[in-house]
Amino acid sequence: MNQDLMEPVPKKTASMADGPGSRMLPLRESALLLDIDGTLLDLAPSPSEVRVPPKLATSLSRLLARTDGALALVSGRSLSDIDRIFAPMLFPAVGGHGAEMRISTESEAVATHAPPMNPDLIRRFAAIAELHAGILVENKGYSLALHFRKAPDTEQAIYHAVSAIRADLPNAPIEVLPGKFVCEIKHSGFTKATGVTELMAHEPFKGRRPVFVGDDVTDETVFAIMPDMKGLSFSVGRRAQGVDGHFHAPSDVRAWLARLLDDERAVAE
Ligand SMILES: O=P(O)(O)OC[C@H]1O[C@H](O[C@H]2O[C@H](CO)[C@@H](O)[C@H](O)[C@H]2O)[C@H](O)[C@@H](O)[C@@H]1O
16 A cells, blocks of 8 residues: 555554554645644643744644645634744644634735624623732733633632623623633634634645644534544544544654654655
8 A cells, every 4th residue: 555645543652642653644635733732832831931842843844845735723822823933934824713814824814703802891801810910811802811820729710700791791792712721702603613614615725634633622623523524633631522543742743743754754765
């Protein structure tokens, strides 16, 4: 069998749980869709403290070229934040949990579903941070994240306060997204899954087999649509429901990405 046509199959190793193993993906037929925090990058005490390992930057750039541009970052972060983290590199991306999209490195970012959140709502939700100095507000304009990694005991109080505001505004088109030590309030009507579906309708993603890797609750919307798209999904940390396999940690995802390039080189030589 041509190595280039081999599919990733679950393979148990000590470090990678049942991730795709060391077998290669047919990169010219695949679309690599990669979550950022907790998947590509190790989690950090605050959003601005994440670090992109130089080897990861190299792998992503080379994979972008090897997939003819069909590699995208799929994140809850805004596109401007994604670009700041990965600067000077630029990648196709779905940002803000599906609120924004950039199909190629040459195209403009498009705010597909990002109506600005009502300023009064932003102000009310942001005021919840006054509960504790350790609560960090991340205002994305179209959504607001309340981070409590530095004040984990405030989780219940935060959700309670958010519920109280929502009860006051039962018709507001907003939803609450729980994440890792974060409670995010965003417009309803879009998710990472709607973002990925839109992205996959465009060249160079169109017609390829999506391969999604994610770790968080919000990534479950994408895990759920992969079978219908004839795609593959892998979770990080825990084994999420319906995935094809999982990695132990972001370092294992990074090692797998590097190995994809090595495997292709081996076939080419
Ligand atoms: O969809 P992702 O790319 O996984 O982004 C999810 C959220 O990631 C960021 O917050 C998380 O990572 C921080 C840095 O490691 C960490 O301090 C925080 O506790 C995590 O929740 C980001 O700030 C959010 O906007 C994203 O929605």
